[in-house]
Amino acid sequence: MALPRIYFEKLIENSPDIVVAVDREGSIVFYNDGARQTLGYRSDEVHGKPVALLYPSRDEAKRVMWAMRSETHAERGKVKNFETIFTAKGGEQIPVAISGGIIYDEAGAESGSIGFAKDLREIRRHDQLVTLGEIAVSLAHEINNPLEVITNSLELVEGFVRRIASDEQLVIEDDRFEAVRRELGQIQRIVNRVQEMASAGEYETRQYLPGTLMTDLRADAAIDARGATVDRAILRDSASMPAPRERSLAGLTLLVVDDDLGICQSMAALLQSQGAEVAFAICAADALALIAARRFDLVVSDVVMPDMDGYDLYMELKERRPELPVILMTGYLYDRDHVIKRSKLAGLDGKVLYKKPIDPERLQAIILERCAKEEGHGRGRDPGRNPPLP
Incomplete structure (x- = not known):
C-alpha cells in the first residue's frame, strides 16, 4: 500500500537534520524543525526570504548552487556531502555537509532545489x-x-x-x-x-x-x-617498596630488549651495578640471535617494537625456550593496537607486564622473584614459570 504524501512530509519536517527547499528564484519555501533547532530562525522568519540569508555571504550561497550544477561532486544537478557554512540567527557560523539536488518539472525546467544539511560540529x-x-x-x-x-x-x-x-x-x-x-x-x-x-x-x-x-x-x-x-x-x-640489596643480582645473566638504545644502556648499567651480567639488543631479531648463542636467566623486553613486538618475542621464546622467564614493559598505558590485551589473552598476568618507568628497586625484586638464583642459568627451572600458550 502506498504511503500518503503527508507521511513523507512529516518525516522531513521532524528530521533532526537541516532540510531547506527553495524555488527557482532562490527563495525559501520549506524550512523544517531541524533547521529551526539548529539555526534558531522560526519558519515564518525565513519563509519567502532569499536562501542567502542562511549563508555567511551571497557568494557562498552561489558556490553551493554552482556545485549542484557541475559534475565535480556528484552527477549533474546533485551534491553529496558538500561542505559549506550556515549562519545561525545569533551569528554563529555552523559547518555543515549538504546533500541535495535540483528539482525539475515535467518539462525538464528547474523549479527549485532541496538540501539536507548535517551539522558537523559534533562530528x-x-x-x-x-x-x-x-x-x-x-x-x-x-x-x-x-x-x-x-x-x-x-x-x-x-x-x-x-x-x-x-x-x-x-x-x-x-x-x-x-x-x-x-x-x-x-x-x-x-x-x-x-x-x-x-x-x-x-x-x-x-x-x-x-x-x-x-x-x-x-x-x-x-x-x-x-x-x-x-x-x-x-x-x-x-x-x-622492598629494601635495596647490594649486588643481589650477582650470578644472573640478563638480556634487555628495547628499540630505544638509551633504555638498553641505562638499564644494562643499572642491572650490572646490582651484580648481574647483562647484554642488550635493540630489536627482537637480535635478541633471538643472542638467546640462541648463549644462556640467559631472564629477558626484560619492551612491548611495542618495530618488526616483532614484545608479544611476538614472548610467544617465540615460549616455543624455543619455555623455561626462560620474560618480563614485558611498556610505555603505553592505553595501547591502541591492543598488544597488551593480546598478551593477557595469551596468559600473561600481573607478574609479567609492567609500565615504564619502573622503579629500579621494584625491578630488582621482580627479577629475583622470577629467577630462582640458586637454580643457576635456568637449569632445573620449572618450565611452567612462563604462562602457558593459549
Whole structure:
C-alpha cells in the first residue's frame, strides 16, 4: 500500500537534520524543525526570504548552487556531502555537509532545489578528540621512555654518591634525590592522566585565568608532613617498596630488549651495578640471535617494537625456550593496537607486564622473584614459570 504524501512530509519536517527547499528564484519555501533547532530562525522568519540569508555571504550561497550544477561532486544537478557554512540567527557560523539536488518539472525546467544539511560540529569535535587521543598516547610513550632512562640513571648516580659522600653530605643529597624523584613522579602521573583521558575520549577542565579554561591533569593527591604535594600512588609504592640489596643480582645473566638504545644502556648499567651480567639488543631479531648463542636467566623486553613486538618475542621464546622467564614493559598505558590485551589473552598476568618507568628497586625484586638464583642459568627451572600458550 502506498504511503500518503503527508507521511513523507512529516518525516522531513521532524528530521533532526537541516532540510531547506527553495524555488527557482532562490527563495525559501520549506524550512523544517531541524533547521529551526539548529539555526534558531522560526519558519515564518525565513519563509519567502532569499536562501542567502542562511549563508555567511551571497557568494557562498552561489558556490553551493554552482556545485549542484557541475559534475565535480556528484552527477549533474546533485551534491553529496558538500561542505559549506550556515549562519545561525545569533551569528554563529555552523559547518555543515549538504546533500541535495535540483528539482525539475515535467518539462525538464528547474523549479527549485532541496538540501539536507548535517551539522558537523559534533562530528568534527569527535574527530579532533580521536586525533588528540592518538597524539596523547604517542606523546606519553615518547615521554615514558626518557623517564625510564632518567630513573635508571638517577639510581646509578645515587648509588655512587652514597659510596663517596660523608654522612653530613648524604643528609643534603638525600633531600635532593627525594625532590627529583617527587618531580619524576609528578611527570609520570600527568603522563598517565593524559593516557587515561585519551582512552576515555573525554576530559575535564578547570579555570586557569578568569574566562580561560585549561585541561585538568590533576589527580588525587596527598600532603606529606612537610607540606609537599605527593601523588598517593607514589606514596603507596614507596611504602611497599622492598629494601635495596647490594649486588643481589650477582650470578644472573640478563638480556634487555628495547628499540630505544638509551633504555638498553641505562638499564644494562643499572642491572650490572646490582651484580648481574647483562647484554642488550635493540630489536627482537637480535635478541633471538643472542638467546640462541648463549644462556640467559631472564629477558626484560619492551612491548611495542618495530618488526616483532614484545608479544611476538614472548610467544617465540615460549616455543624455543619455555623455561626462560620474560618480563614485558611498556610505555603505553592505553595501547591502541591492543598488544597488551593480546598478551593477557595469551596468559600473561600481573607478574609479567609492567609500565615504564619502573622503579629500579621494584625491578630488582621482580627479577629475583622470577629467577630462582640458586637454580643457576635456568637449569632445573620449572618450565611452567612462563604462562602457558593459549
